[in-house]
Every structure is written in C-alpha cells, then in structure tokens.
Amino acid sequence: MHMTWKLAALVLVAACGRTDHIGKPPSFTPAQEAPEARAMTEPGLPDVVVDLRPVDAASLWSPSRASLLGDRRAVVRGDILTVVIEIDERAEISNSSDRSRSGSENLSVPGLFGLPQRLDTKLPEGASSDELVGLTSQSSSSGDGSVKRNEKLELRIAATVLDVLPNGVLSISGSQELRVNFELRELLVTGFVRPEDVSRQNEITYDKIASARVSYGGRGQITDVQQPRIGQQVLDAVLPF
Template identity: 65%
Template sequence: MRALILLLLSTSLFACQRLGEVGKAPDFTPVETGNEFFAMTSTPMPEQLPGQAGTVDASLWSGTRGSLLGDRRAAQRGDILTVVIEIDEKAEISNSTGRSRTGADSMGIPSMLGIPQRLDRHLPEGASMADAYATNSSSSYQGNGSVARKEKMTLRVAATILDRLPNGVLRIQGSQEVRVNFEVRELIVTGYVRPEDVSRQNEITYDKIAGARISYGGRGQITDVQQPRIGQQVADVLLPF
C-alpha cells in the first residue's frame, strides 16, 4: 500500500509539472551552465616563447596566431572549431538456415531356438517377437532473417575545446539547439581529435573524432506525443506477460 501511495504521489507531481508546460514552447538549455562556456571563460595558463618573455611581437610576419600568416586553427582550451557531420551509410544483411533429419529403426526376432514362439504365448493378442519394435522420427527447421538499414545525415556544429591532454589530443564538445514553433531540436557532439587533423578552414569531419558521441534528437509537443504515457511505460516494466 505504501509503495502504491508513493507511486501515485510521484505520478501526480510529474503530471502537475507537465501541466505547467501546456501552451508554452520548450525552454533552451542555459549556455552559461555548459562545459563550453566554462572552457571559454576560464583563465588559461600563461604561454611565453623563448626569447619573447615580457615583449610583444607586433610583426605581420612573426608567425603568431595574430599575424598575417599565423595558424588560426583551434588548438587551445576555449578555442572553437567546426565539426562537419556527413553520414551516408547503407547496410543489408540476409541469412537463411535450413535443417532436416529423418530416422527409422526396427528390430524383430523371428526365430531363435524356439524362444520367440514360446514368448509369443505370453504376449498380448497381436503382439509377436517377430516384430519386436519399430520407430520412426523426423525433424525439420527453417529460419530466415534480414536487416536493411539506411542512414543519411548532414550537419555542421561549432564545438569548443574543453581540454588539451598531455599527449596533445584535444577533447571537444559542441551543442546546438534550434526551436521551431513548439519543438526544440538538439544536437550534441563530443569526442577527441588530433590538432593536425583540423583543416586550414578550422574544420574537422566526424570520422576523425575518436570516441565520437553524436546525439540528434528533440523535445517538445511532437516528441511528447510520440512517447508512450508514463503509466504505460511502468506497466510494460512490471507486467510479466
């Protein structure tokens, strides 16, 4: 009874929260609470090149990031680069399995020193040792399976360098939210990249991201309608049939 009361209370609180969202567009996730904002606003470690301590080289040809020929690709914590996601995959798998087996066995003793005839007198009517036993067996199995999958996605998102590992690898994270009417589409990209894989256009493709985690989904009225009700989800977990 106590568990039932707790379940009813939690369901009521969840329903009240949902009722407060009726007629409102989904809120954006605050940017200030994300890892990207923290990486861009935190103070980086000071960097000094040999022979340049306490001086500033304002030459256009110095090779620094601010010069005319400087490398402006993202390489430090807080820098921003563009992740290009172009997925166009197609896979088809088909399997077929078949098995069949048939067996038959029989044995009888028509004559053996007159013993079968003597035993026949004590057997039920119609039984005879001449046909002691006969068996037949057969089995068959047929299985078919197929998988067809096709995925196509083209997206671009700005990602921020969260950290530079001791081996030089960059840990990145990017997020993007687009609200159309009462539906918010969310795109999240995380992973690890090598600085040398970042192009001169400050872009990197998704297939060069190690441990890539790409999430593309949404929240809002359309997504809410597509999800089963909370009661149905609980029943699907608890019911054993």
C-alpha cells in the same frame, strides 16, 4: 503512506520537463550556463609570448596566429572548431539454416529355438512374429533471419575546446538548438580530438573524434505526444508480463 509521497514526487519531477512548453514554445537553454561559455570566459594557461622585432611584426610570415598566414586552428581552451557529421551507414545481415533427418529400424526373429513358430500358432489370425519391432522416425527444422539497418545524417556544428589534456589531446563540446514553431531540435556533440587531425579549415570529421557522443533529438509538443506517459514507462519496466 511514505511510498505514496515518493511516487507523487516522482510524477512531479517527470512533469516539470513538460510544463515548460505548455501553451508556449519550449525555452532555449541559457548559453551562459553551458560549459562552452565557461571555457571561453575562464582564463587558461598563459600563452608563450614571442618577442617579435618590428620587422617581424609587419611581415606576412609572422608566426603569430593573427597574421595573414597564421595557423588559426583550435589549439587552446576556449577556441572554436567546426565538427562535420556525415553518417551514411548501411548494414544487412541474412542467415538461413535447414536441417533434415530420417531413420528406420526393423527387428525380426525368424528363428529362435522354434519359439516364433510356436508363438505364431497362439497369436490371433493375421498376426506374425516375423517382425516383432518396427520403428520409423523423421524430423526436420528450418530457420531464416535477416537484419537491415540504414542511417543517414548530415550535420555541422561549432564546438568549443573545454580543456587540453596533458598529452595534448583536446576535449571538445558543442551544442546547438533550433526552434521551429513549438518544437525545439537539439544537437549535442562531445569527445576528444588530436590537434593534428584538425584540418586547415579548422574542421574535423566525426570519425576522428574519440569517445564521440552525438545526440540529435528534441523537445516540445510533438515529442510529448510521441512519448508514452511516465506511468506507462514505469509499468513497462516493472511488469513481467
């Protein structure tokens, strides 16, 4: 009985994610609950205040980030930068093997103290002891395998600096949701970047993100139809046949 309640609770939890978009489009994730929003609202470490003279404040060469030629790249908690994801990878592996072996063995006793000659007289007609044993073997094996893989993905997403590590590396996270009719597409990216890898356009490519985690998927009515039911997934994981 106790096991039945556990199974029922598991089914209810799994179904909660699908009841959100029954008869209506899937709901967006509240932006205020995202870690990026907390990084923008919570104050970080205080910035170093530069004492500028009136002449320097009006100069185009002011070191301030707000100046015309200032460096506006993301460097502190709450800053925003653009992540460029352009994946165009192709891998092809082909293996083949062929092996063949053959062997033949013959054993004859033409003379052994005259025993073969005496044995021949007692053997049935047509039989002879000239070739007592004859063995022939042949074996062959071949194998062929190939792997082909092609991936192409072009995306751009704005990510927020969540934290600045003690060594200066930036921890970033970005999320993007796009709803078309009853299907919601989600794009998530997290990782660690070096400030010097951020370009002057405040952009960074995905191949310069350490521990990059990129997720591109969705949820909605079409996704539910394409996914097997929770009961079938449990049986596929448990049944050994």
